[in-house]
Amino acid sequence: MDVFGSPIRQLIGEFAKLPGIGAKSAQRLAFHIIHMPGERAEALAAAILAAKRGVKYCSVCCNLTDADPCAICGDGRRDGRLIMVVEDPRDMAAYERTNEYKGLYHVLHGAISPMNGIGPNALKIKELLARVSQAGVEEIIMATNPNVEGEATALYIHRLMKPLGVKVTRIAHGVPVGGDLEFVDEVTLSKALEGRREM
Amino acid sequence: MDVFGSPIRQLIGEFAKLPGIGAKSAQRLAFHIIHMPGERAEALAAAILAAKRGVKYCSVCCNLTDADPCAICGDGRRDGRLIMVVEDPRDMAAYERTNEYKGLYHVLHGAISPMNGIGPNALKIKELLARVSQAGVEEIIMATNPNVEGEATALYIHRLMKPLGVKVTRIAHGVPVGGDLEFVDEVTLSKALEGRREM
Numbered sequence: 001m002d003v004f005g006s007p008i009r010q011l012i013g014e015f016a017k018l019p020g021i022g023a024k025s026a027q028r029l030a031f032h033i034i035h036m037p038g039e040r041a042e043a044l045a046a047a048i049l050a051a052k053r054g055v056k057y058c059s060v061c062c063n064l065t066d067a068d069p070c071a072i073c074g075d076g077r078r079d080g081r082l083i084m085v086v087e088d089p090r091d092m093a094a095y096e097r098t099n100e101y102k103g104l105y106h107v108l109h110g111a112i113s114p115m116n117g118i119g120p121n122a123l124k125i126k127e128l129l130a131r132v133s134q135a136g137v138e139e140i141i142m143a144t145n146p147n148v149e150g151e152a153t154a155l156y157i158h159r160l161m162k163p164l165g166v167k168v169t170r171i172a173h174g175v176p177v178g179g180d181l182e183f184v185d186e187v188t189l190s191k192a193l194e195g196r197r198e199m
Numbered sequence: 200m201d202v203f204g205s206p207i208r209q210l211i212g213e214f215a216k217l218p219g220i221g222a223k224s225a226q227r228l229a230f231h232i233i234h235m236p237g238e239r240a241e242a243l244a245a246a247i248l249a250a251k252r253g254v255k256y257c258s259v260c261c262n263l264t265d266a267d268p269c270a271i272c273g274d275g276r277r278d279g280r281l282i283m284v285v286e287d288p289r290d291m292a293a294y295e296r297t298n299e300y301k302g303l304y305h306v307l308h309g310a311i312s313p314m315n316g317i318g319p320n321a322l323k324i325k326e327l328l329a330r331v332s333q334a335g336v337e338e339i340i341m342a343t344n345p346n347v348e349g350e351a352t353a354l355y356i357h358r359l360m361k362p363l364g365v366k367v368t369r370i371a372h373g374v375p376v377g378g379d380l381e382f383v384d385e386v387t388l389s390k391a392l393e394g395r396r397e398m
Contacts, residue, residue: 003292005265011250014243019231020224027289032218033247034254034263041251044213045244048232051210052240055233064233066204090226093202 008034060131062107062124064089072096072105079103081138085128085157087111087145095143103141106131111149112156120156128157132166139167146173207233259330261306261323263288271295271304278302280337284327284356286310286344294342302340305330310348311355319355327356331365338366345372 004012008030015026033041057063058070061083065071072078072092082103086092092105108123131137140161144150158168173191175184184192203211207229214225232240256262257269260282264270271277271291281302285291291304307322330336339360343349357367372390374383383391 003269003271003295004263004288005254005270007246007250007253007265008263011246014246017239018228020227025219028219029217030250031263031287031289034250036251038251040216041247045247047206047210047213048240048244048247051206051229051233052235052237054206055204064203064207064230066206071204072202088230089203090230096202 057124061105062109062127063092063105064107077102080136082141083128083131083137083139084141084143085154086143087150087153091143091145103139108144108153111144111153113149113152123153125157125160129160129164132161132164137166139169142168142170256323260304261308261326262291262304263306276301279335281340282327282330282336282338283340283342284353285342286349286352290342290344307343307352310343310352312348312351322352324356324359328359328363331360331363336365338368341367341369 011030011033012023012026015021015029016023018026021029033044054066055064056066056068058065058068058073060069060073063070063072067074079102082101083106084092084095084101084103085106085108086095087108087110089107092107095101095105106124106128108125108128110118110123112118112120112123128140132140140157142154142157144153154170161168172195173188174195175181175188175192181189210229210232211222211225214220214228215222217225220228232243253265254263255265255267257264257267257272259268259272262269262271266273278301281300282305283291283294283300283302284305284307285294286307286309288306291306294300294304305323305327307324307327309317309322311317311319311322327339331339339356341353341356343352353369360367371394372387373394374380374387374391380388
């Protein structure tokens with residue numbers, strides 16, 4: 001017996017397709033929407049369509065943006081000699097929150113992962129090469145994730161960059177600030193020891 | 200610095216307003232939508248609008264439905280002498296999943312809760328009274344939630360029904376099937392003892 005009728009069932013189904021939303025959450029969200037004021041539901045639907053339609057890649061750094069170049073590439077005060085390479089726009093946002101980094105970014109939109117069928121051509125590596133070939137870039141900071149795919153991607157890009165004579169660095173591995181040594185895995189502990197610096 | 204631009208920020212904001220979705224989940228959902236095929240994003244937006252616009256209350260039981268009367272009230276095989284009163288359409292769906300109950304329902308859309316400013320007039324109690332005054336109803340099964348608000352609501356409706364001479368019952372309190380006595384709270388244990396039945 002279909003208790004709710006098809007529009008509700010359909011909305012529950014659409015929500016359940018989203019990542020991290022199970023059947024129960026999808027039901028709760030659908031009922032929330034049915035009970036919310038009409039203009040709020042319309043605002044949500046409109047925001048989905050606007051984000052899907054209005055967002056494109058920045059032609060310089062491949063960040064997701066509604067303006068081209070994006071706010072960071074268009075900001076004359078940033079240091080164009082530094083390019084930090086990240087996998088995802090959210091990684092970039094994370095580094096922006098530190099308020100420490102004043103260079104530019106390049107977003108790969110993924111990492112090399114043969115297991116998942118993602119090769120170098122699926123990433124924005126060509127665009128990075130084109131940027132680096134142009135004048136003024138002095139250092140590429142590899143800030144891909146500290147996992148197998150991220151390391152492989154960093155290594156791959158490092159090899160591509162070698163002939164161009166540009167400096168390629170990798171963000172440090174080590175124990176997270178505020179963490180407890182007891183709970184840090186062995187590989188990280190080894191990396192932290194290996195990367196120790198004089199105080 | 201606004202890293203992503205306004206359409207993404209707006210979508211993240213809309214998602215973050217939904218129940219159970221925090222800032223991180225909202226960001227993940229927004230990026231998922233930006234990366235999904237255009238027609239899937241449109242299907243989600245359309246489902247939101249269709250559910251919001253196409254869903255109304257069943258004129259008989261006040262369930263949410265796209266057809267009037269709803270699938271259950273319109274089903275001639277159900278036993279019209281029984282009305283189970285629930286707080287929410289989802290409670291009704293839960294009882295439907297048992298495949299045990301063959302009577303009709305009445306959905307209150309909430310429970311009496313003076314703390315939250317919800318009085319009897321905010322609920323579909325008038326509609327229930329009108330149904331019961333008509334012919335043929337023999338028993339009202341109160342299946343409101345087993346908490347303070349649900350009990351108060353059940354008690355309130357029980358008093359209203361008394362002059363009408365209709366039988367009012369309450370679903371049993373007790374230990375949940377498959378549960379472990381050790382972890383059941385004292386009030387439930389007392390209720391289970393109080394409600395014991397001969398084997």
